Amino acid sequence: MKNIEVLIDNGGEIALGQISTASCGASTSDNHSAVAMPVRRDGEMLNALLKRLDKVTGRQYEHNETVE
Template sequence: MSYPNIEAILEDGGDITVGRVGAECVASASTSYDCPVLLVRRDGETFATLLKRLDRSIGKAWDTETPIDEFNG
């Protein structure tokens, strides 16, 4: 499987994090200057599906210049 947007974040010195925040499982992508994506894992969502959604969301956030935040918003 290919994750071009996740790879771009990592190659630019950014971070991808998946873990618990409170009771929620969260996947985030951050660069040295912002956090374009913060996703909450959906009920029954596989890890592979979460990564695919994270990759697509990074691309969408970059294209629209609008952060995606499911955790706080």
């Protein structure tokens, strides 16, 4: 999970838990704003959610691409 590691090394953070009405989600943020906030899919394992979070965090930084 290289993208999350780089984010944390540069002062960013991750969070796991309930996001609004979604029962579980994950988010990454840097010193300025939220970077990614995927919602856990039905039956999705936590490790899979974290891998997806890493992927969309990388896409945001590398391509300035918002992923919903």
